Amino acid sequence: MSRIVEVYTGEYAAGKSENALNRALEIARCGRKVTLVDLDIVEPAYTLRPIQDELRRMGVGVIAWRTEDTAGLGEAGTTLHPAARWALRREGDVILDLGYGTEGIRTLNLVVGANTNPRLKVYNVVNTCRPLTAGVRDVVEQVRAMGRSDGLINNTHLGPETTVSVVQDGARKVAAAAKILGLRVTATAVAKSIDGTIGRSDCMGNPVRELRLMMHKAFW
Amino acid sequence: MLQKPIREEKRAFMTGNEVVAWAAMAAGADIMYGYPITPQNEIMHYWTRLAPKYQKKFLQTEDELSAGFTTIGGVMAGRKAFTATAGPGNILMQEPMSMAEMMRLPAVVVVQQRGGPSTATVIYSQQEVTLTATGGNGEGMRVVYSTAGHQDLFDYTIKAFNTAWKYRFPTFVLGDGYQAKMRESLTVYDPAARGVELAEPEPLVGREGVPGKDRPPSQYRNTFNLEEELYEKVIGDAREYEKIAPEIAEYQSYGIEDAHLAVVAHGVVFRAVREAVEKLTAQGLKVGYFRPVTLRPLPVTQIRDLAARVQKMLVVESAYGQLARLLKEAASGTPAEIVTYLKPGIGVTAGEVETKIRELV
Numbered sequence: 001m002s003r004i005v006e007v008y009t010g011e012y013a014a015g016k017s018e019n020a021l022n023r024a025l026e027i028a029r030c031g032r033k034v035t036l037v038d039l040d041i042v043e044p045a046y047t048l049r050p051i052q053d054e055l056r057r058m059g060v061g062v063i064a065w066r067t068e069d070t071a072g073l074g075e076a077g078t079t080l081h082p083a084a085r086w087a088l089r090r091e092g093d094v095i096l097d098l099g100y101g102t103e104g105i106r107t108l109n110l111v112v113g114a115n116t117n118p119r120l121k122v123y124n125v126v127n128t129c130r131p132l133t134a135g136v137r138d139v140v141e142q143v144r145a146m147g148r149s150d151g152l153i154n155n156t157h158l159g160p161e162t163t164v165s166v167v168q169d170g171a172r173k174v175a176a177a178a179k180i181l182g183l184r185v186t187a188t189a190v191a192k193s194i195d196g197t198i199g200r201s202d203c204m205g206n207p208v209r210e211l212r213l214m215m216h217k218a219f220w
Numbered sequence: 221m222l223q224k225p226i227r228e229e230k231r232a233f234m235t236g237n238e239v240v241a242w243a244a245m246a247a248g249a250d251i252m253y254g255y256p257i258t259p260q261n262e263i264m265h266y267w268t269r270l271a272p273k274y275q276k277k278f279l280q281t282e283d284e285l286s287a288g289f290t291t292i293g294g295v296m297a298g299r300k301a302f303t304a305t306a307g308p309g310n311i312l313m314q315e316p317m318s319m320a321e322m323m324r325l326p327a328v329v330v331v332q333q334r335g336g337p338s339t340a341t342v343i344y345s346q347q348e349v350t351l352t353a354t355g356g357n358g359e360g361m362r363v364v365y366s367t368a369g370h371q372d373l374f375d376y377t378i379k380a381f382n383t384a385w386k387y388r389f390p391t392f393v394l395g396d397g398y399q400a401k402m403r404e405s406l407t408v409y410d411p412a413a414r415g416v417e418l419a420e421p422e423p424l425v426g427r428e429g430v431p432g433k434d435r436p437p438s439q440y441r442n443t444f445n446l447e448e449e450l451y452e453k454v455i456g457d458a459r460e461y462e463k464i465a466p467e468i469a470e471y472q473s474y475g476i477e478d479a480h481l482a483v484v485a486h487g488v489v490f491r492a493v494r495e496a497v498e499k500l501t502a503q504g505l506k507v508g509y510f511r512p513v514t515l516r517p518l519p520v521t522q523i524r525d526l527a528a529r530v531q532k533m534l535v536v537e538s539a540y541g542q543l544a545r546l547l548k549e550a551a552s553g554t555p556a557e558i559v560t561y562l563k564p565g566i567g568v569t570a571g572e573v574e575t576k577i578r579e580l581v
Contacts, residue, residue, distance in 0.1 A: 012262070013235050013403050129233040131226075131242060131408065132269070158233050158405040 003119050004034075004093035007108060008153075010125035011133055011142055012100040015155040017048060018215045019125050019189055020097035021055060025212065028059035033092030037084050038064035039107050042099025051218045063087055080110050088113040088120075105146050121150040123186055126177070128156045128170040139177035151186035152178050153209075154202070157194070164196040171202040225274050229409040236399040239370045239406060240304065240330050241266035243377035246411055248418050249328075250299040251277040253290040255309060258342040259397035260332040263304040284309040288316025291327050295320075296440070298423030300381060302328035306397070307336055310348055310355075317390045318356035323440040324457070325424070326384035326391070330377065333396040335565035343397035345565045346487055349542035352392050353516040359454060361461045363391040363468055364516040366486040367399060370406040376513075378411050378418075385419030387464055394515065396538075398488050398567070465517035473522070475501045475508030481581050482526055482556075483509045483573065485536045486543055493536055495570035500577055507577055515543070520550045527554035532580060536573055540564040 004027060008020035017040070024036040036055060038048040048055070052062040063083045070079075087094055088111060096111065098104040105122075108114045124143050126133050133139050143149050156170020171188050178185045187209040188202040198208050225245035234242070240263045244252065252267045254260075268278045281287045287303045294301030305313050310331050320327045333348040335341030354360035363383050365376040377393050384391035411418055424438055431437035444450040472490075475497065476482050485493040490511045497509040510526055510533075512518050527533060533556050535544040544560050551558065561568070561576045 012238075013233075127233060129231065129405070131232050131234065131238070132266075134232075158231050159403065161231065161405050 004095075005088065005117055005120040006094075007096040007098060007120060007122040008125055009098045009105050009122055009146060009149075010100065011127075011130060014100070014125045014127050014130065014133070015157070015189065016100070016125050017097050017218070018211055018213060019123075019153055019155060019209075020095050021048065021051075021060070021214060022189070022209065022211045024055070024060045024095045025058055026209070027093050027095070033061070035061040035063060035087060035090050035092060035094050037087045037094065037096045038062070038081070039084055039096050039111070040099040040104070041080055041107055042101070042104050048097060048218060051214055054214070054217075061090075061092075080107070085110060086112055088117055102145055102147070105148070122148045123151050123153050124149040125153045125155045125189075126170070126174050128154075128173045129158050129166065136173050136176045136180070139174060140180050143177065143181055143183070149181070149183060151184045152181075153186050154188040154206070157191065160193070162191060162194045164194070164198055167194070167198060168203045171204045171206065175204040175206065222275060224410055225270065226408050226410045229407060229413060231405050232408050233403065233405045234370060235262065235401055235403055236370055236373050236395060237262035237332070237401070238266045239373040240377050240393070240395070241270060242408060243374045244302055244381075245270055245274060245276070246374075246408070247378040247381040248300055249276070249302050249381065250421075251279065251294050251301050253279050253281055253287045253294065253301060253303045255281050255284050255287045255305070257284075257306050257309040259334060259400040260304045260306050260330065262400070263330060263332075284312035285315060288313045288329070289319070291329075292316055292320055292323075292325055295325050295327055295421070296424045297426075298421050300385075300419075300421045302330065302381070304330035304332070306332045307334040307348065308339060310351055314351065314355040317362065318358050319442045320390040321356060321358050321361050322442040324388040325440070326388055326419075326421075328377075328380045328384050328391050328393070330393045330395065332400040333394065341565060343401065344538065344567050345396060346489060346538040347540075347542065347564060348394070349515060349537075349539060350545070352394050353546065359458060360516060361457055362389050362516055363387070363514065364394050365392070365470075365513060366394045366515050368487055368490045368511070369399065370402070370404050373399060374406055374408060378416065382416075382419045383468060385421060387468070389461065394487065396488055461517070466521065468514060469517050469519040470513035471519040471522050472511040472513060473509060473526070474498070476510060476526055476530065477508070478506060479508035479530055480506045481508075481532045481534060481577065482530045483507065483534045483536060483577065484511070484543070484547055485509070486512055486515060489536055489538055489568050492568045492570045492573050496573035496577060499570070500574060505577070505581055507581060515546060518546060518550050523547065523550040524554055527551040527556040530556050532557045532559060534559050534561060534576065534580060536561045536568055536576070538563050538566060538568060
């Protein structure tokens with residue numbers, strides 16, 4: 001299998017980091033070398049920073065700031081990590097976790113080779129339980145505003161209250177939006193902990209990716 | 221006709237700041253005035269994203285003094301106006317809100333507390349209790365709702381507008397950076413569908429008719445020449461505030477009927493206290509909790525009843541005794557011993573509260 005280079009982007013709190021880190025873990029479990037890059041310089045509150053060592057122990061290479069390296073910078077401490085700029089020159093697969101919205105995707109311009117890498121895919125993570133992406137038209141507008149997208153990921157959930165029907169409802173809306181956009185639904189992401197099971201594909205026939213939730217530990 | 225921002229009641233997954241923006245939309249707010257400061261920025265971001273869709277307005281001012289005074293200006297012009305701030309911005313906000321107190325103007329201010337003093341930290345703290353509840357150079361005649369999660373942020377932001385316009389005292393929704401950034405689900409709804417009647421703002425100045433002849437004059441003063449005149453004004457407002465305080469005061473309690481120890485907490489810290497107390501009562505410990513939802517006015521009668529019943533009250537807060545100070549005043553003269561667990565600017569876990577309770581009972 002050829003080199004995997006994937007970018008996770010989307011709305012605020014859509015589940016970008018959770019999906020990015022789970023994808024990196026999935027790749028690592030296949031015995032492949034993978035680097036997960038924290039490129040979130042938009043929102044300092046939720047980043048991979050506090051769980052980076054745990055991820056490394058699980059076999060994923062991580063490029064992220066350590067809080068002590070940015071101490072004293074306060075709110076201005078969210079600058080690009082120098083290693084992140086050169087992440088695509090690394091050996092093995094690379095998963096990039098961007099900050100939210102259009103500002104977040106612009107960060108990609110700072111990564112050397114991102115705009116010319118032929119393998120790079122940008123996946124837009126969507127949770128239709130979030131009011132700004134609740135309807136098919138909202139999702140279409142949001143994805144178009146982001147500029148580049150190579151696929152959508154249905155990450156519809158209600159936290160611990162998520163049920164199979166919540167996820168399937170999202171799957172239908174995301175599939176409808178993808179059709180209008182001419183994009184593929186790359187996956188439906190489902191937390192292991194949800195009530196009930198969905199199986200290997202959602203009601204629209206898209207593959208299901210199981211998420212092991214870790215981001216609740218990442219709030220500093 | 222424009223569609224309502226929220227047409228059907230449903231569960232939604234959001235961050236706290238987004239919840240506030242949606243709640244202000246649902247409450248029929250017309251305009252937000254604001255100046256950026258973490259951790260409230262996304263209230264502005266989401267308000268400005270929603271505003272064009274629902275023909276609402278936004279003005280970014282040059283600082284929080286202006287944000288507060290323009291909010292007052294909007295209110296006087298008959299708009300349902302609000303602002304949001306935090307930390308040092310909340311300090312500046314006290315001057316315009318003192319004017320609102322003096323002129324008896326409704327205004328809604330959402331405060332997402334950050335660490336202090338001064339610029340300090342951006343996410344976790346309960347150190348703006350004293351400032352929000354009693355700030356300004358007056359007598360602290362305002363209403364402060366302290367929220368403990370997203371449903372509260374939605375419900376109390378809507379309620380804050382009604383309280384402000386009904387009683388004509390500035391009304392604060394006191395959250396914090398943690399709630400602002402936290403993600404959890406809540407039920408969003410159209411208040412009208414739940415039978416909540418929303419206050420209708422009206423212009424306070426520039427009204428039809430001749431003042432003193434067709435209608436009472438609109439007199440909004442913040443300057444008084446004579447001490448006696450000021451005294452009369454302040455005493456009049458104080459009497460009115462004391463009269464309406466029991467109507468406004470809200471609290472939440474559990475297990476206090478036969479408890480030896482009551483744990484008192486507000487806001488996000490209350491969530492840790494609730495978890496610890498529910499766990500320990502299930503194990504048979506005589507412990508309960510008391511959460512003041514309004515920090516101003518406090519539910520004084522209920523606090524005094526509680527203090528007369530239990531042996532000890534444990535105050536837990538992410539500040540160095542700001543809630544404890546308010547509680548001591550309310551419980552003054554009652555026999556209960558007040559002990560504290562104070563973690564200024566950092567979080568409190570249910571485990572820590574549990575350990576502290578076990579030490580005390």
